[in-house]
Amino acid sequence: MKYLLLLTFLFLNSYAEPITVIPPKISVNSEKSDLGKQLFFDTILSRDNTVSCASCHDLNSGGDDNLKFSFGIDGQEGDINSPTVYNSVYNFRQFWNGSAKDLAEQAKGPIENPIEMGNTFENLIKTLNQTPYKNKFKNIYADGITKENIVDAIAEFEKTLTTPNSPFDKYLSGDKNAITQKQKDGYDIFKSKGCIACHHGVNIGGNLYNKFGVMKDTQSKRTGRHEVTKNEADKYYFKVPSLRNIAKTSPYLHDGRFDTLDDTVKFMVHYQLGRIITQDEVDKVVAFLNSLTGETPENIKK
Amino acid sequence: MINMKKIDSITLVLVFLVFFILTLFTYLLKTSANIDEQITYHDHLVDMQLINKSFDNFLLKKSTFINYDDINLKITNFDKKIDFIDAPDAHGLFKKNYSNIVSDIKNSFEEKQIFIEKFKSNSASLLNSIHYVFELNKLIQEDTSQTYETRDVVTKQTLLLMKYYINSYTNKKQIKDNLKFLKQRLKSDKNNLELELFISHTSRNVKRIENSHTIQNILYTQGSLEDNLNQLHMFFEENYNENMFVEKVITTIFFITALIILFILLIMYKRSLVIKNELYGFKYAVQNSDNSIVMTDADKNITYVNDAFLEHTGYTREEVIGENPRILKSGEIPQSVYNDLNKKLKNGKKWDGEFINVRKDKSLYYEKASIMPIYVDNKVKNYLAIKLNITDYIKQKDELQFLALHDSLTKLPNRVSIESSIDKKIKIAQRNKSKITILFIDLDRFKTINDTLGHDVGDELLIQTAKRITKVIKRV
Numbered sequence: 001m002k003y004l005l006l007l008t009f010l011f012l013n014s015y016a017e018p019i020t021v022i023p024p025k026i027s028v029n030s031e032k033s034d035l036g037k038q039l040f041f042d043t044i045l046s047r048d049n050t051v052s053c054a055s056c057h058d059l060n061s062g063g064d065d066n067l068k069f070s071f072g073i074d075g076q077e078g079d080i081n082s083p084t085v086y087n088s089v090y091n092f093r094q095f096w097n098g099s100a101k102d103l104a105e106q107a108k109g110p111i112e113n114p115i116e117m118g119n120t121f122e123n124l125i126k127t128l129n130q131t132p133y134k135n136k137f138k139n140i141y142a143d144g145i146t147k148e149n150i151v152d153a154i155a156e157f158e159k160t161l162t163t164p165n166s167p168f169d170k171y172l173s174g175d176k177n178a179i180t181q182k183q184k185d186g187y188d189i190f191k192s193k194g195c196i197a198c199h200h201g202v203n204i205g206g207n208l209y210n211k212f213g214v215m216k217d218t219q220s221k222r223t224g225r226h227e228v229t230k231n232e233a234d235k236y237y238f239k240v241p242s243l244r245n246i247a248k249t250s251p252y253l254h255d256g257r258f259d260t261l262d263d264t265v266k267f268m269v270h271y272q273l274g275r276i277i278t279q280d281e282v283d284k285v286v287a288f289l290n291s292l293t294g295e296t297p298e299n300i301k302k
Numbered sequence: 303m304i305n306m307k308k309i310d311s312i313t314l315v316l317v318f319l320v321f322f323i324l325t326l327f328t329y330l331l332k333t334s335a336n337i338d339e340q341i342t343y344h345d346h347l348v349d350m351q352l353i354n355k356s357f358d359n360f361l362l363k364k365s366t367f368i369n370y371d372d373i374n375l376k377i378t379n380f381d382k383k384i385d386f387i388d389a390p391d392a393h394g395l396f397k398k399n400y401s402n403i404v405s406d407i408k409n410s411f412e413e414k415q416i417f418i419e420k421f422k423s424n425s426a427s428l429l430n431s432i433h434y435v436f437e438l439n440k441l442i443q444e445d446t447s448q449t450y451e452t453r454d455v456v457t458k459q460t461l462l463l464m465k466y467y468i469n470s471y472t473n474k475k476q477i478k479d480n481l482k483f484l485k486q487r488l489k490s491d492k493n494n495l496e497l498e499l500f501i502s503h504t505s506r507n508v509k510r511i512e513n514s515h516t517i518q519n520i521l522y523t524q525g526s527l528e529d530n531l532n533q534l535h536m537f538f539e540e541n542y543n544e545n546m547f548v549e550k551v552i553t554t555i556f557f558i559t560a561l562i563i564l565f566i567l568l569i570m571y572k573r574s575l576v577i578k579n580e581l582y583g584f585k586y587a588v589q590n591s592d593n594s595i596v597m598t599d600a601d602k603n604i605t606y607v608n609d610a611f612l613e614h615t616g617y618t619r620e621e622v623i624g625e626n627p628r629i630l631k632s633g634e635i636p637q638s639v640y641n642d643l644n645k646k647l648k649n650g651k652k653w654d655g656e657f658i659n660v661r662k663d664k665s666l667y668y669e670k671a672s673i674m675p676i677y678v679d680n681k682v683k684n685y686l687a688i689k690l691n692i693t694d695y696i697k698q699k700d701e702l703q704f705l706a707l708h709d710s711l712t713k714l715p716n717r718v719s720i721e722s723s724i725d726k727k728i729k730i731a732q733r734n735k736s737k738i739t740i741l742f743i744d745l746d747r748f749k750t751i752n753d754t755l756g757h758d759v760g761d762e763l764l765i766q767t768a769k770r771i772t773k774v775i776k777r778v
Contacts, residue, residue, distance in 0.1 A: 018369055092374040101381075194430030201371035208370050208422040215502060229416075237423060274499055275434060 018200040036157025046117035057085040062248030068256030072116040081256040091206035103155035163294025186288025203242040215274035410527040428510040594689040616662035632660035712768035
């Protein structure tokens with residue numbers, strides 16, 4: 001019986017809350033982040049001057065485009081759901097399959113992806129050097145416009161894209177009335193059903209890989225980590241996404257297969273946790289998830 | 303002559319010493335900065351070793367919920383520290399390149415990260431699932447529709463799983479048998495959702511526990527990241543010791559050389575002291591000599607005169623310093639003498655001769671002079687004149703000559719003088735075939751005057767007689 005006792009306290013025993021409050025601000029180099037912001041919104045990054053970062057990461061609608069798959073140049077459709085750029089600085093790796101170590105490395109991806117911006121850095125640097133960007137880079141970077149400097153500026157801007165002060169963060173910080181009783185119940189269920197095992201930490205996710213389809217096959221076309229490592233054992237392992245601002249980032253999952261949180265929660269409980277959940281419990285969890293929407297940063301608000 | 307070369311060599315040694323000390327100082331400063339910098343690399347490495355320990359601790363954890371943000375932060379830190387240690391200028395700081403060790407570290411860190419990621423996924427699912435197995439067990443126990451046997455096997459299976467989970471000895475065959483039995487049960491009772499979930503969770507958990515044990519075993523047996531870190535640690539340590547040794551040797555060499563130089567300087571100083579004392583002696587002699595001593599520069603402007611000079615000429619020192627010695631020229635000496643003087647000096651020879659010079663008060667005086675050029679490094683640096691005032695001597699000489707040829711009492715030419723004079727006159731008369739006359743005057747009874755009136759009166763008589771005769775005859 002002592003094992004039983006031990007296990008009962010497994011989750012309850014954790015001395016600190018498994019979810020931590022998002023810091024109000026990250027210190028950034030404002031010159032770089034201003035330049036990065038301009039690049040982020042500029043379609044000059046794409047080969048035919050039609051697509052910017054903001055095309056797929058709309059900062060006024062949750063940091064993604066609310067499409068199942070995004071469209072790149074020439075109207076090409078991708079095959080993976082755009083994740084939100086908000087709070088991505090707190091993800092331990094970037095991209096669903098974790099192929100980028102950090103934001104700067106991530107920013108290199110879409111620019112050269114043929115179905116996203118379809119550009120090359122060689123070409124992009126040439127183009128940028130014929131614009132006022134030339135001087136702007138020179139003012140900040142000694143070596144002017146280079147691949148590393150372009151993504152460094154964008155990454156610096158993306159660091160500012162955090163969404164603190166969500167009702168749930170306020171609740172964690174001590175304001176017991178910041179969320180409703182239903183949401184509190186939802187948080188308890190979130191913990192006791194085991195969601196918390198993967199969705200925890202400052203980003204409520206985004207700090208480990210796990211298999212998509214722990215209990216059952218999920219019929220996924222993309223294979224996640226396996227695309228990077230080519231290791232059979234890594235098949236269907238994806239980066240666990242952050243749940244911050246989840247209410248604003250439908251559709252859900254890497255292939256955008258669900259439009260509602262209700263469906264997604266049920267799917268996750270069934271496929272990932274192998275548990276049973278009642279509709280009432282689902283409602284409460286969804287209510288809890290709605291408390292995770294934070295404030296849009298000052299420099300983005302319209 | 304003054305040995306100028308000695309002073310030059312002292313300057314040389316001093317300059318060398320200063321240069322030497324500066325070099326020593328910069329070298330030591332640089333090496334100590336180097337060593338400080340190397341220590342920061344060492345510190346980073348020690349941090350990495352500690353982080354690696356916490357990786358190992360992490361991989362041994364399993365029964366508690368873990369917030370993975372911590373371990374991710376550690377991985378990021380470790381990664382940054384590798385970049386720090388692997389920076390190109392870091393390799394330059396050390397004597398040998400250690401990129402092969404760093405690349406080993408990178409590889410084993412990659413490997414370890416794979417384990418950590420696997421462990422994270424595995425552990426998250428396992429923890430969650432094990433927890434649910436207990437819930438299911440409870441549900442099944444409370445469900446009266448389950449047979450007694452099923453409930454019994456489920457309980458046993460739950461406890462076995464737990465034992466296996468905490469790594470105590472477990473009969474794995476028993477777990478398999480139980481699973482087989484429960485699956486059999488499920489076949490006959492297809493709508494038993496709780497049992498179905500129990501089976502699917504336990505069978506997956508067995509695999510997950512196996513996975514986590516495998517990772518832990520690999521960790522125990524391999525530990526290659528730790529080995530590689532230790533290797534680099536040893537490298538740093540060896541490098542440090544080597545550096546310290548080299549530094550010690552070089553410092554000692556520097557120290558000894560500096561001592562030797564100091565010793566040489568000391569000897570030179572002692573020697574120069576002796577010379578200095580000698581020079582003081584000379585200076586004293588020069589200053590207090592009765593000879594006039596004059597020193598000029600190469601352009602013959604006076605740079606030094608001694609007291610005797612001032613006394614003999616009547617000038618003050620301020621009046622003559624910077625002047626040309628020609629201010630003393632009286633014009634009594636023919637120009638040819640001066641020409642000879644200049645010619646000799648020009649040829650680097652000493653000149654000896656006599657001058658008739660003029661004082662400040664325009665009176666004349668006689669000097670016997672020696673003038674010589676002073677050569678330093680084959681170049682005329684100064685001229686030195688040593689002059690003896692012979693005015694008194696010349697006067698005395700004239701007087702003696704007079705006394706030899708005249709009577710001391712009457713001042714008339716004496717016998718020697720008259721003889722040579724008569725001789726000369728006779729010779730002239732013979733040559734001219736002329737005649738000469740000699741007037742011989744005797745004073746009669748002169749003896750009586752001496753005897754009666756005394757010798758003083760006799761002398762007075764002679765003086766008066768000489769005066770009177772001299773007055774009336776034509777001077778010869």
